[in-house]
Amino acid sequence: MVFEASIAIFCFIPLCFFLFMNPRDNLLRNWPVLGMLPGLLVEFHRIYEFSVEILRSSNLTFTxxxxxxxxMDMLFTVDQANIHHIVSSNFSNYTKGPDFREVFDVLGDGILTADSELWKNLRKASKFMFSH
Structure with a gap:
């Protein structure tokens, strides 16, 4: 019983993978449990070109x-308006949080790791230094 079930599973998974992963239909398919990870791993050998294709087909922003x-849910964007919105105009809505601070603790309280008012002050100071 176990042997037959394992054979069925090993035959079913590749069959489903190749039947449902048609790159012309959809660059990354969202699988029920695995998410988009299988499609990303298949294209990992050309990850840069694949990411460019995905961003072009999704209007420069991809979830x-x-x-x-x-x-592992992430938002990728190369749209200049989105980047300006996140980095400059509404920075306070996108805080880095304690996990980010813990990972990049070696950088201290610089402009790369700061949030809120400290970031605004550091940005004004660096803007002044670079403009002169």
Missing amino acids: FKGPWYSG
Whole structure:
């Protein structure tokens, strides 16, 4: 019973993978449990070109869905208006949080790791230094 089930699973998974992963239909398919990770791993050998294709086809902003409950959901954007919105005009809405601060603790309280008022003050100071 176990042997037959394992054979069925090993035959079913590649079949589903190749039937449903048609690159002409959709560059990354969102699988029920695995998210978009299988499609990304298939194209990992040419990750730069693949990411350019995805961003072009998705109007310069793409939402990547990782496996369920993994915390790998990400937003990728190369749209200048979105980057300006996040980095300059509404920076206070996009805080880095304690996890970011813990990972980049070696950088201290510089402009790369600062949030809120400290970031605004550091940005004004650096803007002044670069303009003169």
